[in-house]
Amino acid sequence: MHTQVECIACLTKQAAGLAREFLAPHKREPFMRRVLEGLARFDCDAPPPLFTREIYRIYRDMDGKGDPYGEKKRHSNEQALSLAPRLRRIIASRPDMLEAALRMAVAGNIIDFGLGAHGCEEIAVEDTIMNALDSSFAVNDIPELIERLRKAEHVLYVADNAGEIVLDRIFIEHIGPDRVTCAVRSAPVINDATLTDAAQAGLDRLCRVIPSGSEAPGTPLSLCSEEFLECFAAADLVISKGQGNFETLDAPGREVFHLFMVKCPVVSQEVDVPMGSFMAMKRG
Amino acid sequence: MHTQVECIACLTKQAAGLAREFLAPHKREPFMRRVLEGLARFDCDAPPPLFTREIYRIYRDMDGKGDPYGEKKRHSNEQALSLAPRLRRIIASRPDMLEAALRMAVAGNIIDFGLGAHGCEEIAVEDTIMNALDSSFAVNDIPELIERLRKAEHVLYVADNAGEIVLDRIFIEHIGPDRVTCAVRSAPVINDATLTDAAQAGLDRLCRVIPSGSEAPGTPLSLCSEEFLECFAAADLVISKGQGNFETLDAPGREVFHLFMVKCPVVSQEVDVPMGSFMAMKRG
Incomplete structure (x- = not known):
């Protein structure tokens, strides 16, 4: 599936959410700049999840923590197990x-x-x-x-x-x-x-x-x-x-x-x- | 007011909406690339409306039509007048x-x-x-x-x-x-x-x-x-x-x-x- 203009907006929103929740304040703006630069060069014939991968690579590169949603995922698994x-x-x-x-x-x-x-x-x-x-x-x-x-x-x-x-x-x-x-x-x-x-x-x-x-x-x-x-x-x-x-x-x-x-x-x-x-x- | 990461996501969404509604399909992706490149360089100490101005400049530069929301504004004025x-x-x-x-x-x-x-x-x-x-x-x-x-x-x-x-x-x-x-x-x-x-x-x-x-x-x-x-x-x-x-x-x-x-x-x-x-x- 190709990436549409709406996907670009959605990917930016995902990145902003990740930055707000998991990055130190001084890292948020540099992180967003790298995401935007990446999105500006992104091949829109590729599907949106390929760019999400890039967002998480940039995130790991700037922060080092492996799994920002790890705790939420554990909780989600527990809820489903119950x-x-x-x-x-x-x-x-x-x-x-x-x-x-x-x-x-x-x-x-x-x-x-x-x-x-x-x-x-x-x-x-x-x-x-x-x-x-x-x-x-x-x-x-x-x-x-x-x-x-x-x-x-x-x-x-x-x-x-x-x-x-x-x-x-x-x-x-x-x-x-x-x-x-x-x-x-x-x-x-x-x-x-x-x-x-x-x-x-x-x-x-x-x-x-x-x-x-x-x-x-x-x-x-x-x-x-x-x-x-x-x-x-x-x-x-x-x-x-x-x-x-x-x-x-x-x-x-x-x-x-x-x-x-x-x-x-x-x-x-x-x-x-x-x-x-x-x-x-x-x-x- | 400074521009926050959420504003960047919101500005991207505004641009995507403008592209979807008013640009020919082949112009949408190039338009979004220019917007993203601009956003990546934007001074976040400045307030978000300054970047909206840039979005509309890029829009005019790519399309030439002066007022995409002109018709809606006229309708809005009419409603208020009634x-x-x-x-x-x-x-x-x-x-x-x-x-x-x-x-x-x-x-x-x-x-x-x-x-x-x-x-x-x-x-x-x-x-x-x-x-x-x-x-x-x-x-x-x-x-x-x-x-x-x-x-x-x-x-x-x-x-x-x-x-x-x-x-x-x-x-x-x-x-x-x-x-x-x-x-x-x-x-x-x-x-x-x-x-x-x-x-x-x-x-x-x-x-x-x-x-x-x-x-x-x-x-x-x-x-x-x-x-x-x-x-x-x-x-x-x-x-x-x-x-x-x-x-x-x-x-x-x-x-x-x-x-x-x-x-x-x-x-x-x-x-x-x-x-x-x-x-x-x-x-x-």
Whole structure:
């Protein structure tokens, strides 16, 4: 997905939020200058998450602290873990448990703890998860995905955010963890899940978890590790969670099932569905 | 007022909105690059409206059209003119007509027709104007201002936005137009009032109207004309409307009564009052 003028404004807002919350006052203006210089030279044919990676590189270069949102991510994981027993009981009561777990995992994509990372409004997490069980999807390739999931020998599952990853875990339990490799980000960026979050969610004790090689809040193949690319090529089925992955993981000739909520006006226009829509979209 | 990191994000958003609404698609990205390059070099000791001036210079340089929001400003003036007879009747029913007209003029400062120019939420115009009549002001130097207004021989009135300028006109009618010089912006910038808007509001047939020399959405003295500076020095009393003027018109040793609504979080923090507050603040 290309970067639009609105994305540039949104990226600047993200950077300003990061500066305000985590940088010493005397570092804020120099940080913003570097971000703006970088944005002015940015290739707008590239997707916005590639620039978010640059923002976090500049941040680390100026500050040295690894994970500004680490504490919030831990809290988000804890909140989702505390919801998990109830969600498992609800899934167990459903005729198609795999589909129920899938739908909850899509709804889990709203866990963005008010970062406003994509200019989205705050939405109630628990209500959204419950609604997703019976809501209609704006693009609904769930039947085909379920069918493919029942047959697949090797599923690559590309995770998105902390918190949400607990719901991914529950979904993966229903897929059958032996068949699943789960990929997470290789470095902290916004609230995206890393190996640390996968461990907190207990995912690493359930299935194979690998870092994707990407330090962007997405999965651009050009940044991915050999290990990830091998998985990506070898998998019978690729499931991609979240907007950042949708914006970046576009590989013609390789089918990917994108599960996400539409959280920003630019993506809403791109896929021609209203903001807040649930999506299960096969692409490639 | 200094430019904060949040202002940089807000200025970028303003530029993106301008690009999206008024520039041909192939010009949007080059325009944003120039804005970002400019912002990266901007002196953050200067107030944000100085950079808005640069955004509009770049816009004019790339497009040539003089007043992107001209049509909206005309509409805004018309709306305010249609409200005027009712507002005049309400003022006439009040024991202190001068204060009632003053309060309505302050409330008129919300007329920003959803530009979101300062990251503010949309507020209902008519309700706000009515509420202002009896609302308490977060900073209330109205009694001193009224006292000074009754005595002043020459009042300099620095206007702010189109639409709002119709309410300024009504206030000026009550001040006594013979004593008033009203200053407006010298070039179109956002929805700020220019000579064209003053004429549509009928202000030019009522009192002396001058362009301030400023092409920024504010009145930085360094940009002002000789004519304005002479007025500014000679006036017994200076009334400044709006946030942009508050951010820029800071002249130690020269008292200015600032009448405005607090429309953005940065100004809210600067003056330590909640967003949406009415202000009548003597400074200098």
